[in-house]
Amino acid sequence: MRKTERLIRKLNKNKKGSIEGLPLQLMIMIIIATIGTAILVGWMGNIDSPKSIGSVEVVSGDIILDGNSTTDGMIEVYVSDQDGNPLSGATVVLSGLGVSDKNGKTAYANTDSKGYAKFDGLCLTLRGADIGFITVNVSMSEYGENNSTRVAVIS
CATH class of the missing domain: 1.20.5 (Single alpha-helices involved in coiled-coils or other helix-helix interfaces)
Known part of the structure; x- marks a missing residue:
C-alpha cells in the first residue's frame, strides 16, 4: 500500500x-x-460535371431512290447535350450504304448554334437490297461520341 x-x-x-x-x-x-x-x-x-452528348435526332430527311441509288438525298440532324441544350460545333458524320456528299467525299457537317447539321445532295447505293441503314455518328471534344442513331433507307 x-x-x-x-x-x-x-x-x-x-x-x-x-x-x-x-x-x-x-x-x-x-x-x-x-x-x-x-x-x-x-x-x-472547381471540378465540372462530366459532359456528354444527350440526344441525336434525325428531324427531317428525304432520300428518293432511283433504282438502287440516289444523288439527291437530304437529312437534317439535331444534337443536344446531356441537359437538352443544343450542342454547337459537334461533328456529324454519316456512314453506311456508301453514303457520300455530291462530290463523292465523306458526308459530314458541323452543328450550328441551334444544334442542327444539314446534309444536302447525298449519294448512296442500296447495292441490290430492299432496305439499308445510314448510321449517324456524332463526336465533340470533351463530350465524347454517339453513334446510336440510324436512318432506314427502303427501296
Missing part, C-alpha cells in the same frame, strides 16, 4: 508535464485538419 500512496502523491505534485501540452497539440492538429479540408473542398468546387 505504501508504494501506491507514494505514487499518488508523486502524481499530485507533478501537475505540469505532458497534460498541459496535450490540448495545445490537439488544437494544432484540428487547425491543420480544418485548413486541409477547406483546401480540398475548394479544389472539388
